[in-house]
Amino acid sequence: xxxxxxxxxxxxxxxxxxxxxxxxxxxxxxxxxxxxxxxxxxxxxxxxxxxxxxxxxxxxxxxxxxxxxxxxxxxxxxxxxxxxxxxxxxxxxxxxxxxxxxxxxxxxxxxxxxxxxxxxxxxxxxxxxxxxxxxxxxxxxxxxxxxxxxxxxxxxxxxxxxxxxxxxxxxxxxxxxxxxxxxxxxxxxxxxxxxxxxxxxxxxxxxxxxxxxxxxxxxxxxxxxxxxxxxxxxxxxxxxxxxxxxxxxxxxxxxxxxxxxxxxxxxxxxxxxxxxxxxxxxxxxxxxxxxxxxxxxxxxxxxxxxxxxxxxxxxxxxxxxxxxxxxxxxxxxxxxxxxxxxxx
Amino acid sequence: xxxxxxxxxxxxxxxxxxxxxxxxxxxxxxxxxxxxxxxxxxxxxxxxxxxxxxxxxxxxxxxxxxxxxxxxxxxxxxxxxxxxxxxxxxxxxxxxxxxxxxxxxxxxxxxxxxxxxxxxxxxxxxxxxxxxxxxxxxxxxxxxxxxxxxxxxxxxxxxxxxxxxxxxxxxxxxxxxxxxxxxxxxxxxxxxxxxxxxxxxxxxxxxxxxxxxxxxxxxxxxxxxxxxxxxxxxxxxxxxxxxxxxxxxxxxxxxxxxxxxxxxxxxxxxxxxxxxxxxxxxxxxxxxxxxxxxxxxxxxxxxxxxxxxxxxxxxxxxxxxxxxxxxxxxxxxxxxxxxxxxxxxxxxxxxxxxxxxxxxxxxxxxxxxxxxxxxxxxxxxxxxxxxxxxxxxxxxxxxxxxxxxxxxxxxxxxxxxxxxxxxxxxxxxxxxxxxxxxxxxxxxxxxxxxxxxxxxxxxxxxxxxxxxxxxxxxxxxxxxxxxxxxxxxxxxxxxxxxxxxxxxxxxxxxxxxxxxxxxxxxxxxxxxxxxxxxxxxxxxxxxxxxxxxxxxxxxxxxxxxxxxxxxxxxxxxxxxxxxxxxxxxxxxxxxxxxxxxxxxxxxxxxxxxxxxxx
Numbered sequence: 017x018x019x020x021x022x023x024x025x026x027x028x029x030x031x032x033x034x035x036x037x038x039x040x041x042x043x044x045x046x047x048x049x050x051x052x053x054x055x056x057x058x059x060x061x062x063x064x065x066x067x068x069x070x071x072x073x074x075x076x077x078x079x080x081x082x083x084x085x086x087x088x089x090x091x092x093x094x095x096x097x098x099x100x101x102x103x104x105x106x107x108x109x110x111x112x113x114x115x116x117x118x119x120x121x122x123x124x125x126x127x128x129x130x131x132x133x134x135x136x137x138x139x140x141x142x143x144x145x146x147x148x149x150x151x152x153x154x155x156x157x158x159x160x161x162x163x164x165x166x167x168x169x170x171x172x173x174x175x176x177x178x179x180x181x182x183x184x185x186x187x188x189x190x191x192x193x194x195x196x197x198x199x200x201x202x203x204x205x206x207x208x209x210x211x212x213x214x215x216x217x218x219x220x221x222x223x224x225x226x227x228x229x230x231x232x233x234x235x236x237x238x239x240x241x242x243x244x245x246x247x248x249x250x251x252x253x254x255x256x257x258x259x260x261x262x263x264x265x266x267x268x269x270x271x272x273x274x275x276x277x278x279x280x281x282x283x284x285x286x287x288x289x290x291x292x293x294x295x296x297x298x299x300x301x302x303x304x305x306x307x308x309x310x311x312x313x314x315x316x317x318x319x320x321x322x323x324x325x326x327x328x329x330x331x332x333x334x335x336x337x338x339x340x341x342x343x344x345x346x347x348x349x350x351x352x353x354x355x356x357x358x359x360x
Numbered sequence: 361x362x363x364x365x366x367x368x369x370x371x372x373x374x375x376x377x378x379x380x381x382x383x384x385x386x387x388x389x390x391x392x393x394x395x396x397x398x399x400x401x402x403x404x405x406x407x408x409x410x411x412x413x414x415x416x417x418x419x420x421x422x423x424x425x426x427x428x429x430x431x432x433x434x435x436x437x438x439x440x441x442x443x444x445x446x447x448x449x450x451x452x453x454x455x456x457x458x459x460x461x462x463x464x465x466x467x468x469x470x471x472x473x474x475x476x477x478x479x480x481x482x483x484x485x486x487x488x489x490x491x492x493x494x495x496x497x498x499x500x501x502x503x504x505x506x507x508x509x510x511x512x513x514x515x516x517x518x519x520x521x522x523x524x525x526x527x528x529x530x531x532x533x534x535x536x537x538x539x540x541x542x543x544x545x546x547x548x549x550x551x552x553x554x555x556x557x558x559x560x561x562x563x564x565x566x567x568x569x570x571x572x573x574x575x576x577x578x579x580x581x582x583x584x585x586x587x588x589x590x591x592x593x594x595x596x597x598x599x600x601x602x603x604x605x606x607x608x609x610x611x612x613x614x615x616x617x618x619x620x621x622x623x624x625x626x627x628x629x630x631x632x633x634x635x636x637x638x639x640x641x642x643x644x645x646x647x648x649x650x651x652x653x654x655x656x657x658x659x660x661x662x663x664x665x666x667x668x669x670x671x672x673x674x675x676x677x678x679x680x681x682x683x684x685x686x687x688x689x690x691x692x693x694x695x696x697x698x699x700x701x702x703x704x705x706x707x708x709x710x711x712x713x714x715x716x717x718x719x720x721x722x723x724x725x726x727x728x729x730x731x732x733x734x735x736x737x738x739x740x741x742x743x744x745x746x747x748x749x750x751x752x753x754x755x756x757x758x759x760x761x762x763x764x765x766x767x768x769x770x771x772x773x774x775x776x777x778x779x780x781x782x783x784x785x786x787x788x789x790x791x792x793x794x795x796x797x798x799x800x801x802x803x804x805x806x807x808x809x810x811x812x813x814x815x816x817x818x819x820x821x822x823x824x825x826x827x828x829x830x831x832x833x834x835x836x837x838x839x840x841x842x843x844x845x846x847x848x849x850x851x852x853x854x855x856x857x858x859x860x861x862x863x864x865x866x867x868x869x870x871x872x873x874x875x876x877x878x879x880x881x882x883x884x885x886x887x888x889x890x891x892x893x894x895x896x897x898x899x900x901x902x903x904x905x906x907x908x909x910x911x912x913x914x915x916x917x918x919x920x921x922x923x924x925x926x927x928x929x930x931x932x933x934x935x936x937x938x939x940x941x942x943x944x945x946x947x948x949x950x951x952x953x954x955x956x957x958x959x960x961x962x963x964x965x966x967x968x969x970x971x972x973x974x
Contacts, residue, residue, distance in 0.1 A: 032824065034836065063819045068659070079824050079837070084816040086662060087826025089685050095652035099659030099667065100816075103618050103643060107663070107816050125655070128648035328643060335638035343611040343640065348778045350637070351604060355392045355541050356594045356775070359585075
């Protein structure tokens with residue numbers, strides 16, 4: 017196969033003529049800029065890229081991408097994108113969604129898209145709040161969240177989006193942060209290379225209704241001690257001086273954080289995103305505490321499984337390969353199937 | 361013994377038994393044999409929603425009615441001339457529908473004290489005079505079947521299960537049906553188990569021979585072939601015809617068909633059928649729910665497929681928001697609603713026409729769509745193609761309202777010549793349409809008011825669409841008051857100006873003053889009632905609506921040219937309401953919601969009453 021022709025696109029090529037209308041200071045700007053800058057790397061013609069979104073602040077995203085795009089209805093983007101992707105395997109289909117859109121009203125479609133392993137790249141902007149409807153708590157808000165709709169604190173426990181995706185056996189699961197462009201693009205790159213569903217949670221700051229939700233992960237003073245930067249094939253250590261590490265205590269189900277100095281090197285877990293059993297990535301997803309301490313970012317899981325689109329298209333191709341008649345001839349034969357009789 | 365042969369012009373037979381007795385299969389086979397003979401046919405299955413309701417109980421009774429004649433018929437028949445009752449429950453559940461003098465063939469083996477008690481018979485109706493008004497043929501169906509299979513290598517259970525073939529053999533003999541197709545069918549069905557082929561064939565032949573030898577059946581009947589248009593026919597149900605219509609729409613448009621569906625009675629058979637036709641490029645997706653089913657179909661339409669979703673009323677309710685999105689996106693989408701009795705779960709296996717309001721109005725905002733309804737099982741084929749034609753040409757959702765009566769019922773279908781089917785080819789947008797080289801996704805075709813269908817993958821036409829209101833031509837987000845008013849009116853005009861054929865009136869006497877207007881599956885019973893009246897010298901005109909949105913341009917004129925308009929519907933007057941509001945015509949509704957189709961007789965009686973005051 018010859019090398020594909022370099023398209024020489026730039027970030028500018030992916031900017032649409034529409035004025036971007038998020039609130040000044042919104043984390044969505046940084047994500048948009050990072051995605052636009054990353055897109056040329058794919059070397060896919062703009063016309064073969066489609067962004068599908070639901071409803072919410074993040075879902076305005078397609079309007080700002082100079083590709084094909086659909087701003088659909090609340091929660092349904094994974095379903096709509098599934099129909100598009102299955103019927104058009106030649107396209108690169110991206111879903112942009114938020115914590116309310118994907119995990120509340122659209123929870124069902126999300127888990128089924130992941131279970132089917134539809135060839136979609138799903139970017140979930142998680143700001144842990146409803147922004148477009150002006151500040152109600154979301155399914156990722158912490159318990160006791162005080163908002164307009166929960167004046168004395170929310171009573172329900174939040175979803176951990178990655179745990180949920182892993183429960184649905186998503187084949188690619190990652191997490192990144194709006195403000196870390198380099199890291200964000202590295203996760204997008206891995207997601208784009210993945211065949212099947214790629215689920216990427218992006219921590220995104222809503223400076224109006226939930227400002228500073230992820231501040232400890234961004235502040236130079238705290239971030240290194242709070243963040244676990246996952247790297248495939250590397251022992252999981254973190255902290256300013258690498259003073260923390262992740263181990264799998266014998267007898268336990270999950271992973272735990274220890275002090276590196278007091279841990280024999282062979283006990284430190286070496287990150288392997290290709291472990292087939294989702295339990296490992298699930299254990300990673302359970303590490304963060306309520307204060308976001310021990311938050312892993314990067315690619316948690318990246319395994320191979322046939323994509324739904326691929327299997328469906330293969331079934332169609334197999335059926336088509338068996339026939340040599342024209343469609344009209346086949347149709348005439350189909351109509352006359354079964355017991356027929358002729359009247360002269 | 362030579363048996364007397366009597367000629368009949370028409371017969372209605374109802375096979376009834378426990379839902380595990382194979383009555384649907386028996387009825388299907390009898391229908392197929394009858395079709396081979398060239399009679400006109402109409403069938404009506406009637407079964408409980410439970411897959412296996414408790415054996416021997418009234419809720420567990422399943423039946424299949426077949427009407428065949430030497431002339432063209434319009435309905436499965438009001439009342440059976442013959443009832444085959446496989447157990448006491450089947451007798452009790454169906455007796456009230458039988459006219460006096462009808463033949464009843466009963467399986468006496470099942471008339472045990474226990475089975476009689478299950479359905480509240482204190483004593484066997486076979487032993488008292490409660491069936492005196494009927495011609496009862498007591499037949500020990502089960503034990504004779506088991507006896508006939510004594511030499512076969514099958515279990516007693518399998519032998520007993522073959523009793524439906526004994527019954528079919530007997531009825532096939534009684535009505536002089538050709539049985540070769542049934543023997544071929546049994547060979548196919550039990551190909552993996554030759555001993556069952558042998559057993560079922562033996563049971564069938566035993567039933568046939570029993571008829572020939574027993575003195576209880578002194579007469580054999582014949583129904584001559586009907587005079588039908590020449591050509592090749594097959595017997596087909598509405599759901600099968602609809603499925604083939606969708607395949608045909610794919611072939612004639614050159615587009616892949618994408619069906620998103622969630623299993624629901626009575627529409628699931630369309631999903632089953634279409635899933636077999638992958639070689640036509642048909643993709644079927646069993647979605648996680650009704651909303652995903654229509655969402656995936658819309659996504660496929662966006663990508664250049666013919667997006668279709670099939671469901672029943674509860675599913676349409678769930679799809680409502682996505683249909684509204686399709687209205688805003690102005691993309692083709694076919695939504696098939698095989699109506700069943702509602703509200704809520706209602707009676708899933710029973711028919712009704714009560715989703716007309718839902719189809720016409722069941723969306724938020726001003727969200728008009730096209731609505732059409734087939735009038736008979738075979739018409740579902742052509743209605744599906746028409747729905748696809750409107751969806752593709754005018755870039756709009758189209759709701760097709762079938763119902764359980766025609767979806768499960770069957771009739772002979774004159775196979776169409778493929779080349780004569782409508783040409784549904786569409787042109788995707790391929791280059792910018794704006795004066796300055798830009799692409800305007802909402803610049804309309806002045807004739808059809810359709811916007812360009814620019815599918816992803818087309819260079820230079822990258823654009824964004826969505827549910828937010830769009831500016832005319834550019835499709836950019838717009839909150840401009842005048843623009844919204846313009847777009848709402850344009851979307852209404854888009855549907856209202858779709859050209860649909862004029863409604864035709866059937867008034868052979870030419871002097872009728874009463875018009876009966878119907879829509880959808882009531883065509884058969886209304887037609888049969890009108891024929892009955894005309895045979896008695898009364899004049900009545902019949903008109904039937906296929907297009908419910910938009911309505912034919914001549915409808916108002918037609919309605920106003922009659923002194924009286926009667927609208928029979930299996931709902932509480934939904935079309936009548938529209939007609940009264942739209943045309944200021946004082947239409948009279950005739951409504952029933954029993955989960956069953958109208959009988960021709962009840963409509964005839966009703967219309968005769970109306971005629972007295974015209």
